[in-house]
Amino acid sequence: MLSFFKNRFQKVKDALTKTRSALGFRLKALMGKPWDEETFGELEQILYEADLGGECAEDFIDYLRSELRLKPSHDFTSIIELLKQKALSILSTAKMAPSQAESPHVILVVGVNGSGKTTSIAKLAHNYTKQGKKVLLAAGDTFRAGAIDQLTHWAEKIGAEIIKSKPGGDPSGVAFDALSAAKARGCDIVIIDTAGRLQNKTDLMQELEKIRRICQKHTPASPHETLLVLDATTGQNAIDQAEVFHKFTPLTGIVLTKLDGSAKGGIVLAIYKKLGIPVQWIGCGEGQEDLMPFEPNEYVAALFEA
Numbered sequence: 001m002l003s004f005f006k007n008r009f010q011k012v013k014d015a016l017t018k019t020r021s022a023l024g025f026r027l028k029a030l031m032g033k034p035w036d037e038e039t040f041g042e043l044e045q046i047l048y049e050a051d052l053g054g055e056c057a058e059d060f061i062d063y064l065r066s067e068l069r070l071k072p073s074h075d076f077t078s079i080i081e082l083l084k085q086k087a088l089s090i091l092s093t094a095k096m097a098p099s100q101a102e103s104p105h106v107i108l109v110v111g112v113n114g115s116g117k118t119t120s121i122a123k124l125a126h127n128y129t130k131q132g133k134k135v136l137l138a139a140g141d142t143f144r145a146g147a148i149d150q151l152t153h154w155a156e157k158i159g160a161e162i163i164k165s166k167p168g169g170d171p172s173g174v175a176f177d178a179l180s181a182a183k184a185r186g187c188d189i190v191i192i193d194t195a196g197r198l199q200n201k202t203d204l205m206q207e208l209e210k211i212r213r214i215c216q217k218h219t220p221a222s223p224h225e226t227l228l229v230l231d232a233t234t235g236q237n238a239i240d241q242a243e244v245f246h247k248f249t250p251l252t253g254i255v256l257t258k259l260d261g262s263a264k265g266g267i268v269l270a271i272y273k274k275l276g277i278p279v280q281w282i283g284c285g286e287g288q289e290d291l292m293p294f295e296p297n298e299y300v301a302a303l304f305e306a
Contacts, residue, residue, distance in 0.1 A: 023050040023266065024305055027083075031076040035068050051235050053270035060086055084300050090269055091296040094278035098224050098252055104136070104182040104190045106215055106222035109255075110208060110245055111229035113196040116257035116283060118147055120229045121191050122154035123291035124255075124281070129158055133188040138178035139164035140171040140211065143195040151193055158288070161185065171195065171207055172214040179218045192223070205248035212249060227280065229255045232267055239267075239274055246275060253280035255291070260284050265303060268294075 026046045033039045040061055047057035063086045068074060074082070107124070111117040118141070125135045137155050141147035145167040155162035163178040175192050182190045194211065197204055215222040228251050230238040238256075245251060259265055259282050268279050279294045 023047070023303065024080075027080065027304070028076060031079070035072070040065065047266065050266035051270060052266040053236060053239065053274065056090070056266075056270050056273040059090070059273065080304050084304050087269055087300045087303070088296060090272050091300070094272055094276050095252075096278070100189075100224070102219075102221065102224065104179070104187050104219070105224050106179065106190045106192070106219060107225045107227060108192045108194065108208075108211065108215070108223035108249070109227050109229060110194050110249060110251075111196050111255075112241060113144075115196065115229045115231045117141075117196055117229040118150050118154070118193060120255045120257055120281070120283065120291060121151065121193055122158060123283070123288055125154070125160045125189075125191055126158045126288045127291065128189045129160060134186065135160040135189045135191065136178060136182045136185070136187040137162045138174050138190060138192040140174045140193045141195045142167060142169045142171050142174065143197060147193065161187065172210045175211045176214050176218055179215065179222070183219075201244065205244075208245075208249045225252045226250065227253050227255050228277075229257060230267075230271075232256050232259045232265065235267060236270070239270060242271065242275055242277065246277065251277050253278050255279075255281040255283070256294075257283035268299060 023046060027043070030039060030042060030046075043064070044057050044061050047060055048054060052060070060083065064079070064082060067082050109117060109121050121137065125137060128135050137151055137160050139148045139151045139162060142165055148164050148167060152162055152164060154160075161181070163174060163181050165174050171194065178190055178192060181187070192211065192215075194208060195204060212223065226249055228242055228245050230241060232238070234241075242251070242254065254271060254277055256268065256279050271277060271279060281291050282294050282299075284290050284292060
């Protein structure tokens with residue numbers, strides 16, 4: 001069991017290697033300097049460039065100022081501990097993920113094309129099937145034939161069931177059929193894919209709202225989760241995407257993909273600070289096992305390790 005947690009932490013640590021180069025190592029270079037306005041300005045710039053965002057970076061600076069006024073003699077280790085404490089306080093503000101009390105547990109997955117949405121759905125399904133749950137996928141991105149084919153391939157590979165239609169079919173109809181099939185077949189989890197053409201924002205959001213209505217009509221209180229898949233490499237643009245989706249379809253959590261390809265892993269803190277939406281899953285690689293539940297303590301320890 002101990003080796004399992006060590007392996008998990010190592011994956012997160014490896015994924016944040018680029019961020020640590022942009023953050024932890026640069027923080028270490030500040031130590032030994034007097035904590036004057038110039039040093040605080042450098043620190044704020046370092047935090048901003050790690051994609052914490054302006055509001056979050058300012059929050060860190062204000063916190064550190066107040067702590068250094070109380071004890072000006074903080075060394076590097078204690079400064080890092082203060083930054084970790086601040087990060088954990090931000091990550092503790094979001095709501096808890098919904099429990100899987102009802103069966104089938106319905107998860108609606110949204111996100112723009114190219115964010116890794118379909119692959120993330122497959123990895124989620126793999127995670128649940130490993131737990132012994134019966135999973136059904138709904139290929140609701142009927143706009144792209146490739147998305148249907150991709151999800152079908154994944155369903156066959158991981159042993160999940162799938163409901164789909166021809167390209168151009170009604171996504172809400174796919175969702176309804178999936179929920180009906182899930183109840184008839186005794187499925188534990190239903191994961192619904194959706195279109196991601198954000199450039200047609202109005203049409204897309206109306207489509208998502210219709211899917212939500214169909215879900216609620218068929219299974220009251222569903223979807224139980226609405227997860228937004230975000231690409232960590234897009235930085236602050238990910239915040240803009242989250243705000244748009246959250247406005248039209250309230251989000252319960254975020255799946256942050258491609259964390260291993262980004263020098264901007266601080267985006268997690270920016271998401272919590274700006275939106276208060278929990279990151280529930282992080283993608284740290286291409287393999288089926290590389291989508292992991294987000295653990296704030298692991299993330300913070302890896303993020304600030306120099």
